[in-house]
Amino acid sequence: MTDPRQRQLGDGPTRRATQLTDLCRSHGGPRDRQLQRGESVTEHDNRGDWTEVTALRDGYTGFIRSSDLADLNAPTHRVSVRATHAYPEPDMKTAELGHFGFGTHLRVLDERPKFFETDVGFVPKPHLRPLDRPFQDPVTVAQTFFGTPYLWGGNSAFGLDCSALVQMACLACDIPCPGDSDQQEAELGSPVDDLRRGDLVFWEGHVGWMVDDRTLIHANAHHMATAYEPLGSAIKRIETQGDGSVTARKRL
CATH class of the missing domain: 2.30.30 (SH3 type barrels.)
Known part of the structure; x- marks a missing residue:
């Protein structure tokens, strides 16, 4: 079954976001993700104030404001x-x-x-x-966002969610990464039993990075920020609030 968030890039023109902008589920609809200035998209359908696009970074499709698209020169x-x-x-x-x-x-x-x-x-x-000098450690990148406010669908230093923390860290290290946590669980890494720095821990609808074998960093609605939390405490808290147990432990 085709994921409605994904679409073939096709032959539409490639354009770039002119500023931090929302990638919405429909024209004028709720935010699913965000694009940062300079990120590339394939344009599919211009509907006046809104344009349907696919983000080249991950194949994520949605609608952004047409005024936030331009033919910018390639970033360096x-x-x-x-x-x-x-x-x-x-x-x-x-x-x-x-x-x-x-x-x-x-x-x-x-x-x-x-x-x-x-x-x-x-x-x-x-x-x-x-851009041709990627970072080497995605966890170091993730730690840059400590204290950043939680924002559902956010993809920037001004607000981000759990899957954005994973994706932004991966992309900065030239590691391909989809946009949502369920996609990340399906596509990233291999299952492990033991945990170490750089491993990912997944719940249904949530994900975090291991800083070491006991400590998680994750963007979460409990702290409303990107925060450190002992993994054992996070597991207990998430189960207690009714959001289930860990679904996967993955190593890149």
Whole structure:
């Protein structure tokens, strides 16, 4: 049976998101996921204010506002810290033009001693990383989001959910990863009995990263944030609240 969230990319034009934008179930419908600035999509059907697209990162299909799509030049770097600012000049004392979260894709145009000039303004050099230099440890990436507010369907440093924490960490390490936790359980890794750093623990509708053999980091509605929690405590709490037991332990 075909997953309605997935669609063949087809021959539609490839465009990019111009800002953090919601990927919705229908035009004007509820948010399923988000796309960050610079992420690529295949455009299927422009319906005026809304356009049906498929995200190239994972094949996830939905509707985004047509005004949030453009033919941007290919990005060269990603924001590699939790968040950064862009400035009109290479000077941190100027009024910022905007703020951008981890994983935002930008194009570097020029280099100054302390800043990169990008297609959104001047960004501090330590805050950007070339796209061809992936991170090596997805858990280190996940830990960047400690304290980030929980947001259902969120995919950014300004709000994310459990599956986004997994996907964003994987993609930063060039590890292919679907968008939702049920897809991740089906497609990622191999089952294990023992646990170590980098393993994934799944429940029905939930997932988290193991920081070590006893500690979980996960974006969850109990803390309404990305938080650390002893795995034993998380298992007991989730069972007690009626959401079932662990369904899988997977190693990438």
